[in-house]
Amino acid sequence: MEQKKDVPLRSDAQRNRERILEVAVVELTQCPDASLSAIAKKACVGQGTFYRNFPNRGALVLEIYRYEMQQVADMATQLLATREPDRAMREWMDHLTRFAMTKAGLADAIRLATGGPGGPPKPGHTPVTDAAGLLLRAGEEAGTIRPGVTPDDFLLAIAGLWQIDPHSDWQPRATRLMDLVMDGLRAGAPGQ
Numbered sequence: 001m002e003q004k005k006d007v008p009l010r011s012d013a014q015r016n017r018e019r020i021l022e023v024a025v026v027e028l029t030q031c032p033d034a035s036l037s038a039i040a041k042k043a044c045v046g047q048g049t050f051y052r053n054f055p056n057r058g059a060l061v062l063e064i065y066r067y068e069m070q071q072v073a074d075m076a077t078q079l080l081a082t083r084e085p086d087r088a089m090r091e092w093m094d095h096l097t098r099f100a101m102t103k104a105g106l107a108d109a110i111r112l113a114t115g116g117p118g119g120p121p122k123p124g125h126t127p128v129t130d131a132a133g134l135l136l137r138a139g140e141e142a143g144t145i146r147p148g149v150t151p152d153d154f155l156l157a158i159a160g161l162w163q164i165d166p167h168s169d170w171q172p173r174a175t176r177l178m179d180l181v182m183d184g185l186r187a188g189a190p191g192q
Helices: 011-030 036-042 047-053 057-082 085-105 107-115 126-142 151-157 159-163 170-186
Strands: none
Touching (some): 011 057, 159 170
């Protein structure tokens, strides 16, 4: 029996699903062709539970992408609740960087899941774009980020992030890049 999309999962089913995703991110990042049964075993769920949530590898990979992207997007609101807008933006950029490195590790698996004829399209980056917009508006209103920067401007400015090799010592280089972008966002801000 198929679950209706608008019916929320029971709390134990939701925990199982999240545990599968957490394990799958680690396993597929380390080995893009990790077996699904090994992922289910490490997530401590049975095969039935696993396949009820993810009927095939492609469904799992695309859900990891969506799940991780939504986690990054949700972090923007959490950071704005506890930090000044420019500090929230900079910390969020670190979360985005970690997401980018994880996604890069899954790039082959994502390509395989979305590349075939009739296969599902690669999910868009709307949640991340919306989160960037929220942070940019908050910073602009606080006078700590230059006026008029759009989410598209921001994504173009950080595009170099996706050129960093995730298998290298990426953290210092990514931090330097994000610091440069943040300096650019602050330049010309009325409160600076």
